[in-house]
Amino acid sequence: MSHENQRLRRLQDLGRIALELQSEAIADEANALAERAAEGRFYVACVGQFKRGKSSLINALVQAEILPTGTVPVTSVVTVLRHGPHVSARLRRAGSDWEEVRIEDLPEFVSEERNPGNSKGVIAVEVYSPAPLLETGLCFVDTPGLGSVFEANSEATRDFVPHVDAALVVFGADPPLSGEEADLVQQIARHVDTFIFVLNKADRVTERECDEAADFARRVLSQRLAQPIDPVYRVSALERTASGKPTRDWVRLEERLRSLALGSRTELVNGAVDRGLRRLGARLRNIIAEEEAALRSPLEETERRIQALHRASDDAALALWQLGPLFDAEMRRLGSTFEERRKAFIAGVLPEAQHTLSTQIRALPGRFGPALRAAAMARAKEVARGHVLPWLRNSEAEAAQEYRRATERFASIVNDLLQRLRSSDAWSQIPLPEEVGDDEALRGKSRFLFESFTHVESPAGFVPMVEWLGDVLLPKGLTLRRIERAASAYLEHMVVANAHRVENSIKQRLQDSRMRLESQIRFALKEVLEAAQRGLETARTIRGRGEDAVRAALARLDGLRQDLNRIA
Ligand SMILES: Nc1nc2c(ncn2[C@@H]2O[C@H](COP(=O)(O)OP(=O)(O)O)[C@@H](O)[C@H]2O)c(=O)[nH]1
Ligand SMILES: [Mg+2]
Incomplete structure (x- = not known):
């Protein structure tokens, strides 16, 4: 069996174990990952500050005005652009299934003006395009703004981070790369090894300013990443769209993306599967440990532990809440x-x-x-x-x-x-x-x-x-x-x-x-409380069935752990 098939098998096994542990969410994640691996999809996240032309750049790369541009995006919504037979879009709101939307209506959901504070509760948007570049398995992730995915506080965006395989960093020449942007790259480097750096809006500055800005960015970035970095592609999404022809480094940028698809696709997809196996495996191990503990120790003890957990959780929530005013005072002091x-x-x-x-x-x-x-x-x-x-x-x-x-x-x-x-x-x-x-x-x-x-x-x-x-x-x-x-x-x-x-x-x-x-x-x-709660409920049911049932359940959990150790 090829290595790829082995990986797929492992994911399927992991999904099965998750179901046996009644964790449908983890099983769903494993299945989604298996599907992505089978199709050879990999994700390139387009990151950078607002208004650097990230969405325009993606549109120009797929040669269609698909993603909304020039709007203030909702910071908690990422949009995935992937291959499909024709241009279409769908979105998912918290707690419901995917629903089709018209491309023209996308701004209703992804722009802050029309969906302030994400009051519509959108957690994911997917757009399909028949662009040849996407046929290679490449998917773009259009992120709202600076570090919004990698530093996100919303769960949906945060959950996306482990799926990102490469980062397309978009910055400008006027102003050139900022300290915040360099920080972002450093932050992303904890999750991602592959970077492509793009200096967009090259049309707005002279060639000399553009070269200077590109050199400056390279210096800062290679220092931050403590390694030499690839050349910076100097492009203009606007020119590409307006003239219909590639200008500046455009062809080279496209080549780089295509070679990523040809040369590194397998590696990227395998890397994503391995990360997923580790991440989901660790979560399943937690669940097993909680269930075992609940079966072994007296129920009252587990109940007490959960109560203590709730108290600790309230304590933490209160403390975080109390941080608010202290933080605000700090901001005011800095302000003055x-x-x-x-x-x-x-x-x-x-x-x-x-x-x-x-x-x-x-x-x-x-x-x-x-x-x-x-x-x-x-x-x-x-x-x-x-x-x-x-x-x-x-x-x-x-x-x-x-x-x-x-x-x-x-x-x-x-x-x-x-x-x-x-x-x-x-x-x-x-x-x-x-x-x-x-x-x-x-x-x-x-x-x-x-x-x-x-x-x-x-x-x-x-x-x-x-x-x-x-x-x-x-x-x-x-x-x-x-x-x-x-x-x-x-x-x-x-x-x-x-x-x-x-x-x-x-x-x-x-x-x-x-x-x-x-x-x-x-x-x-959240993770710990959920696992403890579930462990307690399961233990209650099983204990009600007597000693033998408890022994059998422990043996089963041990078996699941061993299965898990073999695959993740
Ligand atoms: N002059 C110029 N303007 C651009 C270029 N790319 C994008 N823009 C403009 O910059 C603004 C922000 O673009 P957008 O793609 O929404 O940026 P995002 O917030 O990074 O996704 C829009 O008004 C675009 O028309 C470019 O290459 N040259
Ligand atoms: Mg945008």
């Missing part, structure tokens, strides 16, 4: 620290920057009307960049320090909680995180990277008709003043927007750490 810094920076730098800009605009040689306006706006951007970048770079160390301070306080509260939980008997066997703080992000080890300057859409690109007419028709002195005012406002806008970034990045990162931590604890809790 950085607000002061920001105000001081703006007050210090803006008058000087505006003066520099005025001087430069007045010195612009021989330009008039709209050309002058465009040149003035370009200068405003340069002046803002020149003043903001050094400040942003200085902010990196400070941001890291503030973040570390906040997370240390936060971690010490959580560690107290963990210690308290572990000291209660009920929790002694629960796989709680050892101690928070060994987490890269929480330890504050991860760096902030503000090397880039956030570009704010320049009003020079699109000048309202009246303004344009004014620039053309008004006397030169008047035009100059109007243009100076506009350029100065633009400069201020960029300085302020960039100054806000520091504070927002830190807050965002704290929020992520908190959610990750909470979901870890909640997940551990």
Whole structure:
């Protein structure tokens, strides 16, 4: 029997054991995995910050406008794009079966505007397309935003993580790769070995800026992953769709994806099956252990243990809830620290920057009307960049320090909680995180990277008709003043927007750490309680049938464990 067939057999056996243990959820997972392995499907998750063009890129790769773009996505819904005879879509809501939906109606379910806070309870969306690229077994996973899958707090998204086989990381040139994006890649590397890096929206910058951004990303990423990384593919999803022709690195990107399908498909699928066998096997072992314990020890003891578990669980829920206000206070404190810094920076730098800009605009040689306006706006951007970048770079160390301070306080509260939980008997066997703080992000080890300057859409690109007419028709002195005012406002806008970034990045990162931590604890809790409860119920029934029944049940459980040890 080939290795692949052996794997499939193991999955089927595992599914059978799960059914014998009355765990239909695990059996379903094993079957789904077996089906995927038999069809040779593998999942490439498209990850990156919002608005980097992830959905547009996937659409361009399958040459159809299938996935909604340009909307704020619902952060808890991932969309899988897989091969099918024709374009269609289906979705599943919590507690119900798959239902067909029209492609046009997808935004109703996956965009935050139309489905705020996922009030429609969507847990999975699948879209089918006949695109040749997908015939290879490749499936795309369109994720909503930065780390939404890998740091997700919603169970449905979290459950998806073990299924991901490779990551297509999408970032941009303006701004270039950020510290948060580098963190995300580092985080994903715990689950995934295969990365493809794409710099999208290459059309928005000059070739030189694009190369610089790609080199910079490679440097940062290879440092973070502690290994050399593949080339970065510089593409434009927009160009690909608009022109109908591949431009820049597009052909190479497609080749890479195809070679992934040809060269690594088996390996990726096998890896997914092995991960699944380990993961599901461990869960089944827990169930067996709980059932055995419930059969061996007096029922009252098990009941007491479950009560203690419930108390511990309430305790944990309460403690997590109490973390809320502490956390909010921390956020407020951070907010005011950085607000002061920001105000001081703006007050210090803006008058000087505006003066520099005025001087430069007045010195612009021989330009008039709209050309002058465009040149003035370009200068405003340069002046803002020149003043903001050094400040942003200085902010990196400070941001890291503030973040570390906040997370240390936060971690010490959580560690107290963990210690308290572990000291209660009920929790002694629960796989709680050892101690928070060994987490890269929480330890504050991860760096902030503000090397880039956030570009704010320049009003020079699109000048309202009246303004344009004014620039053309008004006397030169008047035009100059109007243009100076506009350029100065633009400069201020960029300085302020960039100054806000520091504070927002830190807050965002704290929020992520908190959610990750909470979901870890909640997940551990839920699994253990469920297994204990089920063990107790089974034990009750079997004990009612007498000693012999108990002995037979123990022997059966032992047999199942041995079967399990053979396959997973
Ligand atoms: N100029 C340019 N715009 C793009 C490109 N790709 C996507 N966009 C635009 O960027 C916005 C966000 O794209 P979307 O695919 O929704 O980003 P996502 O949030 O990462 O999935 C949309 O308005 C797209 O039209 C590109 O290559 N060039
Ligand atoms: Mg999207």
